[in-house]
Amino acid sequence: MKKIAIINGPNLNLLGKREPEIYGHQSFDDVLDELRPRFPGMEIHYFQSNHEGAILDYLHDIGFGMDGIILNGGAYTHTSIAIADAIAAISTPVLEVHISNVHAREAFRHHSYFSVHCVGVIVGLGMKGYELALQYFNE
Numbered sequence: 001m002k003k004i005a006i007i008n009g010p011n012l013n014l015l016g017k018r019e020p021e022i023y024g025h026q027s028f029d030d031v032l033d034e035l036r037p038r039f040p041g042m043e044i045h046y047f048q049s050n051h052e053g054a055i056l057d058y059l060h061d062i063g064f065g066m067d068g069i070i071l072n073g074g075a076y077t078h079t080s081i082a083i084a085d086a087i088a089a090i091s092t093p094v095l096e097v098h099i100s101n102v103h104a105r106e107a108f109r110h111h112s113y114f115s116v117h118c119v120g121v122i123v124g125l126g127m128k129g130y131e132l133a134l135q136y137f138n139e
């Protein structure tokens, strides 16, 4: 059984309600309900926080014992050297996901502090990005 963690950062607790024209109408609980049965061989853990330190603590706690981490750091992607350092520090590979196409949005969203430390980046494919990330770790 592969152990995978999905981490969503700030404001992603509001998925389904937040700017649905950008982020869609589905809550992440609904997304997880769809994804878990599609990957029966995977133990999918989920963590969401609006707090940078809480995301750091979670990465430190799980980052040496998982098969993969799928991280949508939300706005911290563009600001947090501390989370970037944590991704570099842990041994579990991290795949960066963004629901929206950050490169087609404001310039401040074009740079990620995380990408250089990640195995890959999936951007702009909506919730499908999480499924593709799980597929990657499932192989």
Ligand code: DQA
Residues within 6 Å of the ligand: 010, 011, 012, 072, 073, 074, 075, 076, 077, 097, 098, 099, 100, 101, 102, 109
């Ligand atoms: C996001 C893109 C970020 O720029 C933004 O701050 C988010 C969500 C995405 O999934 O598209 O909160 O990470």
